[in-house]
Amino acid sequence: MKKMWLGCAATLLLVFPAQAQDVPKLRDFLMSCSRDSGPCKLKLKDYVTAANAQKIICLPKDVSINEASGDVLRWLRSDTAEPLKEAPFDDALFDAVTKLYPCAANPVPPPPAEPPAAPSPQQ
Numbered sequence: 001m002k003k004m005w006l007g008c009a010a011t012l013l014l015v016f017p018a019q020a021q022d023v024p025k026l027r028d029f030l031m032s033c034s035r036d037s038g039p040c041k042l043k044l045k046d047y048v049t050a051a052n053a054q055k056i057i058c059l060p061k062d063v064s065i066n067e068a069s070g071d072v073l074r075w076l077r078s079d080t081a082e083p084l085k086e087a088p089f090d091d092a093l094f095d096a097v098t099k100l101y102p103c104a105a106n107p108v109p110p111p112p113a114e115p116p117a118a119p120s121p122q123q
Contacts, residue, residue, distance in 0.1 A: 023088045023089075024089045025085070025087065025088065025089060026076060026081070026084050026085050026086070026089050026092040026093075027086060029076075029089040029092075030077060030085075040073070044069040044072055044093075045065055045066065047069075047072075048065055048068045048069050048072060048097060051094075052065070052068075052101075055103060056094075056097070056103075057097045057100075057101035057102065057103065058101055058102070058103040063101075068097075068100070068101060071100055072093070072096045072100060075096045075099070075100055076093070076096050081095075
């Protein structure tokens with residue numbers, strides 16, 4: 001009897017899959033930060049650390065991970081980030097760190113020198 005119930009439950013799960021959870025929005029993350037800043041700061045610190053280690057961002061030598069995390073949180077709370085408030089949190093966070101701490105682009109090589117003018121044909 002127990003096996004039959006388990007089989008029915010498994011069949012129901014296959015027929016009616018669970019609803020996918022909504023992706024957290026930046027607005028939700030910022031609201032949670034205002035309630036409890038500890039986990040919020042830890043998540044930002046971990047993200048900045050990973051982004052820096054993977055060379056997604058380049059922190060100046062005089063900026064610590066903690067300072068950068070605070071900068072990112074201030075940027076996310078600013079009016080500049082207002083268009084991102086309904087965006088998925090991870091997308092908004094990526095935008096923030098890459099705008100605040102971009103890596104220097106490879107220098108663009110100078111254009112090739114003009115070739116010397118060909119001598120005019122003598123007539």
